[in-house]
Amino acid sequence: MGLDTFAFEDDGTMEGQKLDLGRYVQALKRRWWLALIIAAAVAIPWTIYVKQEKPVYEATATISFRNISAIKNPETMMQRIVEELNSRTFAEQVVAALGLAVTLEQESEHEKFLIRNRIFAQLSSTYNPRAGKYVLRVPGDGQFMLAMIDEDADVEIPLRTGDVFRAASDTISVNGISFQLADPQKLPQKVTFVVAPFKKVVSSLQQRVQPGLNQSLTLMSVKLTDNDPYVVTQTVNSLAKLYVDKSRVVGAGEDTKQLETLQEQVRQAQRDYDEIDQRYTEAKRRAGGNVGGNRYEVTVAKLSEAEKKLEVLKQQRDGLKELLDRAANTQVSSVSGVEREAISYVYKGIANHSLFDNNASMVVARQRLSDLESRRADELRSKTERHPDVIALENEITQLYAQIQSSGRTKLSNLAQEISRQGREVALLEGQLGSLPNVESTLLGLERQWKQKSDYLQSLQEQLQKGKIAVTSDKSDIEILDPAIEPEYPVNRNKKAKAATGGVAGLLLGMFVVVALEALDRSIKSVDDIKGNLKLNVLGTIPQINFGEYYEFQDQEKAKLIDQQLVTHDYAPTPVGEAYRSLRTNILYSKSAGRIQTFVITSTAPGDGKSFTAANLSITMAQQKSNTLLIDTDLRRGVLHNTFAVPKEPGFSNYLTGSVLASEIIHETHIPNLSVISCGSLIPNPSEMLGSVQLRRFLDEMRRRYDLIIFDTPPLNAATDAVVLGTQVDGAVIVVRSGKTNREVARKKIEMFQNVQAKILGVILNGTTVDLAHEGYSYYQY
Template sequence: MNQNSKISEDTIDLKELFFSLIAQWKIIALCVILSLICAMLYLRVTSDIYSVDAMVQLEESKGAASAALLGDLSKVTGGFGQKSPVDAEIEILRSRMVLGQVIHNLNLNLIVKDNSSGIMDKFLSQGRSRLTYQHDAVTFTNKQNSLIIKQLTIPEYYSDKPLILEFKDSNHFTFTYKDQVVFNGKLNQKNTSETNKGLWAVDINAQGELLKQSYTVSKLALPTAVKNFNAIYGVSEKGKMTGVIGLSYLGQDPEQITQILNNVLTVYHQQNIERKSLESKQTLVFLEKQLPELRKQLEDSEIKFNQFREKYKTVDVNAESELLLKQNIDLEKLKIELQQKQAELSAKYTNDHPLIRQIDAQISEINKKIADLNNRLTQLPETQRLYLQLYRDVKVNTELYTSLLNSYQQLKIANAGEIGNVRIIDTAVEPVHPIKPKKLIVLILSIFMGGFIGVLIALIRNLFQTGVKDSAQIENEFDLPVYATVPRSPIQETRMSILKKKKSIPILAVKHSDDIAIESLRSIRTAIHFALSSAKNNIIMISGPAPEVGKSFVSTNLATIFAQSNKRVLLIDADMRRGYMHKYFNLEVTPGLSELLSQQVSLEHVLHKTNVENLDVISRGKSPTNPSEMLSSTFFKELLETLSPLYDHIIIDTPPVLAVTDGIIISQYAGVNLMIARYAKSQMKELELSVNRFEQAGVKVNGFILNDIQRSSAGGGYNYAYAYTAQKDN
């Protein structure tokens, strides 16, 4: 083998690869069609999925309660407004606090499935069943029939477990778990029962043909229901640092998913307001507790002060005493305000928080100043000191009570007007078009997928077809010429599988003399003419390494081509085991060569004239038990010597060389020995063994014919834009 052949074996011929795919276009087209059918079936049985969306905005708010209560005091504390992080709000929107309430409101923890509906039912049915969730019931409808579950309270043991709902008659139903009845009840009324597993409370209504069916009913535990909800529920921030959160929800029922997402917005907004008003509620609790006590202190201090004045009449108060009294009143007022702020902040923070500790430090400092003032008051004269103490108590209690009462009223108003820091921008709107399956995309992808699978199968087939694919392989390996490369005939292939079952097969060279396969065989005439010029006789033997390589096709049409060129030709079917050449000429299989070699009949009885002028045929005859012995007999040799002068060409079709020895025997009498190799089927090893057998018998193979070409070969000079059909033996 030369260097060029080695290089060609190691490289990929893209042109050959392309035309090998073109030759297998039927497989690719079939895969595309099957893929399209699967896609259409998928679209038929798959329910449309819709999506709804909504948006909420988080606003920075200091809180109406704080502003109403503190007033100027907020400046002292420095303002404690806190911005709610978006990430925290997203987690709240996914929490059991919000979703659990939505699931409870709409009974989303109930799942009902019709056990009688399968894939075929989905494919054949026009109307789909529908499961509707409402606050007071879950309704399963199918056409005009409905199953309504108004209440389903089950023991915790059966949560997340499939319960089979069946109807005994039009009035009774049962729940079954693992083939065991766990509950019996009556339709259209509430049923309660206490079992060892827990309490059952069931209220079911059903009507129509639904009573003839069974259903799988599952009540999900809260964690499972929330997990399932989050699987089709999306929450994310729109952009970065925008404070706008987008919500989305998927489902098959546009009206239902719109209702569910709007319920999520309602529950979330309510809890946000409650969370924001918690500060006001905490302060109101403190004020409601302090106001009665402070009022009682005010009344007691007024009584004592009035009694003192009646006893001592009027007492003058100097400027120093007035100053001490005013300072004491201001400190007491500031102290009570700080205590109110401390109560407010305790709703948000623990006692160790810096803000709480700062308030505690301020209260301690005020207590020290009050104690110092009280100490200075003790240094005044007895009557004046008592007067100041009583007057201070009345004044402080009056101002504190008035201030707290005013704050209480303002706080009640602020609490009633609390709106939270969440603003709903877009509510969920019922969608019109489904988001999936995207039918056009599915169909386009199915075409590409089918084409890809078809090409893959074609490449795999091409990969496993390790036979001869180039005439150069044969010439380089055996140093023998390839007389012709015969492409597939598009006419012969479409009919061969049918015609072989009939009694007659049309000859391609007669019916379609312009066929591309016949044109290729015509090119052999010149090569055979030169081969016969140096041969010992005019006998041409055509053989092959294995069955179904096209020996009979080539032999019959080659003989016809010679006859059409005014040559007297004799065609002998020497395959006495499986030959079917008689079908080409509409002859009976007997009498034939086997009867002639066994000397049962004479030559005149087996020599048949055909419809092709100048062409005679000897059929194989009845299958003998010893065909090899007959062919190796002296009578067969003498027969060929007798017939050779009577014809210009004698063409003998032989059995496969590797199967039997008949071809080797006949080759000893032939002047030209041709070997048929079939494209992509005949292996190089088979050809090598066949050539070796001829050489062992002292016979030389004159050349090859490469049959059934299925591609475009630049080296062979062919360029076929369509797939040709195969011609082969049985």
């Protein structure tokens, strides 16, 4: 009969693929020490770091935009504001104005944290202060001494000395740093500070500034963190004030020239209107006010409308041409932040021109330009202007500028054609008026011109008023709503909770490592592993017996030591003994196996405990009054003769070669009802002998004399003896060791039974924990 189909075919239950939580719980119990070591390795350095961590203060200023609804593209404008606040230009001005390149050094962890405004009443720097380490000494005699420390030579180079009280009222400038001392009576005797590289400080400030907008785009917060509460407050307020001040000038920015142009146009239109008004009044006086007629009125109205349209076209042409000329005269590449803003303003002015409101391609270009500038601003927060990603975005923007300029030139050409057509229409209407009677024609012509100049003057005056309002709004509608106030407490003051978080994180990491190691472990550890991976029935589980250094000995020496630990011969109600008795019951009364009289015990590899299991199982069988025969068929490295203290020769190999009779190799043991046959002399071909006719004769004879016959065979990875012998007996039992036997190796070796007439009774899981091996363990501990 072939191997049972349930052993190697998926029964559809997916049992082997279920997540075995119990296995991982056991792994945590088994390797709790590893989880604690990892937790300590994380928690101890983390706690030290938290303890030594400098206080971090946070300050926020709020800027208000009251007239945001009047802006045509508020999202674009707010994005520009965020870009400006994160720009290098702003950061450089703030770093220089506040002297942020200067950082105080703390002399001792136990001293109170030094705050800058308690040392310096005022502090600023140039854009290129000399970096290095400095020391300020105030010995208490009314004098001060400022020196630079040469760290290589470990000497102090004096820079400035003087009266400390005068230094509190006058500004001291040295090496690009300017300062006034705070209250001289409260100054410490020694203050060490470091001047960092200016560009490095600017870059750090750019990364730490956090602008934020509310949903309505009416409020913007500027947030910053620093180790000094005074510095962080002053820095945030300086950033906000710098932007507001700049907005009040730049808000009108590029509109100033247009406003001046409008004012000049209004003055010229006023002169033209005054002249035509005088002529028109004089003509009406001479005509006596008695002219008109429907024909003339209609013609004049048409001519007035045509001339007004012509004037509008010319204004649109002039405005667009001015923007295009300015665009043509600008160099897009290699410009500073301020110049880039001016260029962007010109091209946005072209794209947002009313002439392109219904132009789909220009609408798309307008939106794409806004998106590209937003992406560039995001990149510049963490990268320099020379970074490949920033350069690539600049190239895309430059190409888009060229596209906008080309569309503008095309539109300008179309406007010229429209102006030409409109001019011809005006000339035609003027010709029609010329055919009217002289007085009436003159008066009506003057009336038409007066109306035209009046409308044009009124239109320019309205535009001028709107321009003035816009400039005024830019100056007054942006203000600091809530300036930052100096924080009282650092944001990281709760160090105990932070340290505890690190401890918990370390413990979780330790548990994760243990679980990961368990998941990567391919060895068999539990009953579920056997059922899920080998698809075989589990006959029993045997608790781990610690043999210590016994595995260091050779097999014969080890067997002698193990002989002292036979666990079932004295009927002791121990967990191990009960595990073997439970195994006996499962084998003898298995419904699927039927009546079992002969079976082999083997393992997948040496060290799994098959001989030890065979010995103890044989004892439990004999204790049930069953006449039991245990045969050592490991004809290469048999050890049962040492376990039961019987002669090795003659043994089973001697019988198979025909040297002795069966009765000569059977030895009674000190266990009632248990007999043992040793392995015998070493022979060259044990596998062939186990498949011989002599073995079948032996089995026929022994079945008549004994109730149970157990064969201890070599491991499957050493020889095929167990497979050969398995075809001659009622079944085979496989021993695997928990935590050692590889599931893939075990499956591959067990497949050796697949193509022979052998029956696998099940698997014995050896070396498990006591609680898994026998659920009644606690019964023996009361």
